[in-house]
Amino acid sequence: MRCSSNLLGRTMIVLLLMPSLVLASGFKLSGVGPVGLSIGGGGANAFITDWSSIYWNPAALAYSRPHTANIGLTNVLPFSEYQPQTGILGYDGPYSMREKVRTKYQEFLIPSLGFTFGSVGPLDGTGFALFVPFGLGTSYDLYDPPIGYYLSYDPDSFAPPQFPKYDWESSIQVVAAWVGVAKEVSNGLSIGLAAGPTFASMKFRKVKFIDPALIDTQAARLPIQYRLFPIDTYIEGKSTSFGLGFGIRYEPVEKLTIGFSGHYYLPVELNGDAAAALYLPRNDTLVSMAGDDPNVALMFSGQVMESRGTFDATFKLPYDISLGLAYEVSPKLLIGLGAEYTFHSVFDIVEAEFEDLSIMEQPIERDTIKAYWKNTLKLSAGAQWKLGGAHLRFGVYYEGSPIPDSTFTPLIPDTGDKLSFNIGSDLQIARNLTLFAHYEYIYMPDKEVARDADYSYLSPNMPGKYAANVNAVTLGLGYAF
Amino acid sequence: MKTKILVLSVLAAILAFTACQKWEEVEKPEILEGTLVIDSVVSHLTMPGSEEVRYMLVYLPPNYDTTKRYPVIYLLHGYGGNHMTLQAVEDVKSIADYLISTGAMPEAIIVTPDASNDLGGSFYTNSMYNSIPVFGLFENYIIYEVIPHIDSTYSTIASQEGRAIVGISMGGYGAAKLGIKHSDMFKAIGIHSGPVSFERFLDPIPDFGGNLIDIILAENGGELHYPDVLQRLGPDYPFTTMLFAQAAAFTPKLDMFENFDTLNCEFPLASVTGDTCGPGMLCVGVRLPFDYQGNTNDLLDVWLTEHNPRWLLDQYADQLSANGVAFYVDCGAQDELFLTSHAQDFAEGLEQHGLTYESEIFADAPGYPADEFPPLHSTHFQLRLKNSLIFVGQYLATQ
Numbered sequence: 032m033r034c035s036s037n038l039l040g041r042t043m044i045v046l047l048l049m050p051s052l053v054l055a056s057g058f059k060l061s062g063v064g065p066v067g068l069s070i071g072g073g074g075a076n077a078f079i080t081d082w083s084s085i086y087w088n089p090a091a092l093a094y095s096r097p098h099t100a101n102i103g104l105t106n107v108l109p110f111s112e113y114q115p116q117t118g119i120l121g122y123d124g125p126y127s128m129r130e131k132v133r134t135k136y137q138e139f140l141i142p143s144l145g146f147t148f149g150s151v152g153p154l155d156g157t158g159f160a161l162f163v164p165f166g167l168g169t170s171y172d173l174y175d176p177p178i179g180y181y182l183s184y185d186p187d188s189f190a191p192p193q194f195p196k197y198d199w200e201s202s203i204q205v206v207a208a209w210v211g212v213a214k215e216v217s218n219g220l221s222i223g224l225a226a227g228p229t230f231a232s233m234k235f236r237k238v239k240f241i242d243p244a245l246i247d248t249q250a251a252r253l254p255i256q257y258r259l260f261p262i263d264t265y266i267e268g269k270s271t272s273f274g275l276g277f278g279i280r281y282e283p284v285e286k287l288t289i290g291f292s293g294h295y296y297l298p299v300e301l302n303g304d305a306a307a308a309l310y311l312p313r314n315d316t317l318v319s320m321a322g323d324d325p326n327v328a329l330m331f332s333g334q335v336m337e338s339r340g341t342f343d344a345t346f347k348l349p350y351d352i353s354l355g356l357a358y359e360v361s362p363k364l365l366i367g368l369g370a371e372y373t374f375h376s377v378f379d380i381v382e383a384e385f386e387d388l389s390i391m392e393q394p395i396e397r398d399t400i401k402a403y404w405k406n407t408l409k410l411s412a413g414a415q416w417k418l419g420g421a422h423l424r425f426g427v428y429y430e431g432s433p434i435p436d437s438t439f440t441p442l443i444p445d446t447g448d449k450l451s452f453n454i455g456s457d458l459q460i461a462r463n464l465t466l467f468a469h470y471e472y473i474y475m476p477d478k479e480v481a482r483d484a485d486y487s488y489l490s491p492n493m494p495g496k497y498a499a500n501v502n503a504v505t506l507g508l509g510y511a512f
Numbered sequence: 513m514k515t516k517i518l519v520l521s522v523l524a525a526i527l528a529f530t531a532c533q534k535w536e537e538v539e540k541p542e543i544l545e546g547t548l549v550i551d552s553v554v555s556h557l558t559m560p561g562s563e564e565v566r567y568m569l570v571y572l573p574p575n576y577d578t579t580k581r582y583p584v585i586y587l588l589h590g591y592g593g594n595h596m597t598l599q600a601v602e603d604v605k606s607i608a609d610y611l612i613s614t615g616a617m618p619e620a621i622i623v624t625p626d627a628s629n630d631l632g633g634s635f636y637t638n639s640m641y642n643s644i645p646v647f648g649l650f651e652n653y654i655i656y657e658v659i660p661h662i663d664s665t666y667s668t669i670a671s672q673e674g675r676a677i678v679g680i681s682m683g684g685y686g687a688a689k690l691g692i693k694h695s696d697m698f699k700a701i702g703i704h705s706g707p708v709s710f711e712r713f714l715d716p717i718p719d720f721g722g723n724l725i726d727i728i729l730a731e732n733g734g735e736l737h738y739p740d741v742l743q744r745l746g747p748d749y750p751f752t753t754m755l756f757a758q759a760a761a762f763t764p765k766l767d768m769f770e771n772f773d774t775l776n777c778e779f780p781l782a783s784v785t786g787d788t789c790g791p792g793m794l795c796v797g798v799r800l801p802f803d804y805q806g807n808t809n810d811l812l813d814v815w816l817t818e819h820n821p822r823w824l825l826d827q828y829a830d831q832l833s834a835n836g837v838a839f840y841v842d843c844g845a846q847d848e849l850f851l852t853s854h855a856q857d858f859a860e861g862l863e864q865h866g867l868t869y870e871s872e873i874f875a876d877a878p879g880y881p882a883d884e885f886p887p888l889h890s891t892h893f894q895l896r897l898k899n900s901l902i903f904v905g906q907y908l909a910t911q
Contacts, residue, residue, distance in 0.1 A: 118877070133537045172537060178610065178894060179603030251885060254602055255877065255892050258885065316600035484881075 069455025070413025071426025074367020082145030097149025268303025636686025
């Protein structure tokens with residue numbers, strides 16, 4: 032028992048410290064556990080009866096093999112590429128300093144853990160799982176101060192400050208530690224519930240701009256490199272919340288199973304650190320031409336004006352419902368079909384409130400993240416072929432992107448319609464010990480976000496060409512006591 | 513056994529996919545850095561009767577190698593500036609570094625000579641009165657002192673195929689004038705926001721109800737009177753100040769104080785010794801092409817001919833064509849010095865003469881809509897300079 036607690040604790044730490052990943056829709060992941068992932072989630076809520084049914088459909092715990100312990104590790108290799116077409120100097124602008132920028136190379140290792148305990152009291156199935164329903168992350172080096180931003184008579188005595196290399200970053204991690212219970216209410220009909228805390232950790236870094244012409248209209252006549260001053264902005268926060276899953280599993284006729292399930296998450300009340308750093312340009316000539324004007328001297332001093340504070344924000348996680356069918360075509364072949372509807376539209380506007388944060392002595396009290404995400408429908412299909420004591424699994428799913436072009440940025444590189452191809456297998460490698468494996472490739476067509484006539488540095492999106500795909504491999508071990 | 517082999521094969525294939533598919537982040541192109549050198553030459557031409565040290569900023573391309581020969585682009589600064597201004601405000605070095613590093617233009621030396629004078633700018637013109645130098649022979653300074661100095665000091669392609677001349681505003685005027693008159697010396701000419709078609713100065717200015725002469729009179733309360741007008745020369749009276757600089761270049765005067773017809777806008781500025789001009793003193797001054805009420809006089813013909821690049825274009829078209837000189841011309845669509853029509857007129861002349869050219873009336877830049885960032889005299893100069901450097905670079909010989 033003590034060993035289990037230590038393992039649990041260490042796994043929790045690993046999960047909480049986990050870097051982020053890119054998978055599935057928005058920041059929602061493809062699923063949980065190598066079996067459900069291998070069939071692309073196709074009918075998983077009617078199909079799965081192992082520990083991962085805590086996620087897919089807790090009602091299936093009523094039919095799960097009792098007393099199992101499972102551990103898994105997913106290696107995710109997301110790839111995303113962005114060709115900015117913002118017209119903003121520093122990203123691309125007239126100089127096209129970069130053509131394509133790829134995310135920082137990152138491999139993500141995501142452990143998972145699950146137990147089934149069998150019937151307990153009036154319950155026909157119980158279990159516990161630690162899993163990651165949401166995760167996302169990118170890290171881009173997108174912005175550099177433009178040509179001529181720092182100009183000094185004496186370059187030897189003035190070293191331009193180093194703008195952060197990775198200036199567009201995101202990391203959203205939500206870890207769920209849920210207990211699941213199930214009850215077979217009649218022959219072939221079970222209901223289930225899973226619930227527990229969710230631990231959220233989020234980080235965003237992006238470049239914002241200030242237009243000096245808003246302070247002094249004469250600034251509009253400055254050389255183009257001084258039209259916008261960059262601000263490196265950063266927030267990082269954590270929170271604990273609560274989530275639950277529910278499900279119904281029904282076998283109306285022999286060989287056919289229907290599953291209906293869903294997830295709901297209480298809003299995450301994030302709080303944490305916020306920082307902003309305004310990188311002022313340097314131009315000794317303009318300072319000299321302005322005589323002793325202290326405002327000009329400050330404006331072109333090359334200073335970095337940093338401010339640190341705190342923030343609070345409410346972050347809503349999307350909830351979903353899904354319907355699945357599983358049909359046993361033959362003793363060796365099982366097929367599944369699924370449809371999942373995710374209410375991404377809860378992620379519309381995020382209001383962040385700041386304390387002790389300011390730019391040029393002007394307090395920053397709030398900021399609004401405009402998302403306006405759309406709900407999505409995910410369609411999936413999978414099959415399992417029994418080979419002696421082993422299984423081969425295949426699955427595909429299709430899902431659109433919840434993110435409209437009007438708010439699309441590199442921070443969440445869900446470029447559009449996704450087609451996920453999955454293959455997996457299991458093999459009993461020792462008495463009561465089974466090895467699971469899964470490979471997933473998510474194909475996303477290239478996406479172009481157009482810069483419309485109204486586009487400006489204040490727009491919530493980033494025009495340009497986007498490309499992305501994901502490779503992921505999961506290995507798992509299951510032990511039956 | 514077959515089952516195990518099959519399943520193990522799938523497992524092996526899956527593991528094979530875990531083999532790192534590492535990629536490189538695409539960084540900005542590697543930018544090679546050139547070198548800036550402040551060079552100088554002792555000029556016998558810019559200060560009549562004397563000599564002075566004149567500076568120039570020389571950009572040497574990345575990995576400058578004296579065993580190679582480089583083309584030279586003469587980049588002329590504008591009114592009120594000097595050899596450092598374009599670098600100090602627009603960072604010409606970084607633009608050249610970027611263009612050369614990305615192969616958009618050939619490796620080239622870029623030279624910005626100092627053409628400033630006490631009136632704010634020489635207009636790269638030989639200031640002569642009855643064949644006597646008055647405010648300096650700046651055209652000759654560029655042609656006979658700067659260029660030979662550069663060719664003798666640096667590893668240049670010392671021929672027309674290896675030279676281009678580019679400038680903005682007064683520098684655009686200088687590039688046009690020198691490039692046209694010395695078409696055997698420059699293969700390509702870049703003119704940004706240049707006053708290059710002087711007839712257009714007489715055109716009515718929209719929403720004003722007069723022409724540029726009327727604007728100058730308005731700056732001075734309706735009439736130009738000596739000596740009041742001299743007190744106004746400075747940044748608060750930009751059109752008057754630039755007019756005096758142009759008059760000093762195009763129609764100067766060297767004479768006794770008493771011989772200046774101040775009612776007809778002949779203004780003594782200083783004695784030849786540099787003191788305040790007064791009775792009995794030999795003075796340098798300017799003659800305006802109109803009188804104190806704005807009525808034009810015979811001097812206007814001098815402005816409209818030998819100092820007018822559009823007129824010079826007609827006169828030298830055959831030589832330009834024979835020498836294969838190419839032109840780049842641009843101007844902001846809302847140039848506050850009313851030079852947009854100059855660029856249009858000049859481009860029409862290039863078209864008429866069948867010369868090679870590229871022209872643009874600059875309206876906006878991507879991401880910078882014209883209503884927020886009006887295309888004025890020097891708006892987007894970095895981008896425009898990039899365009900002209902790429903353009904002239906196409907015509908320069910390399911070794």
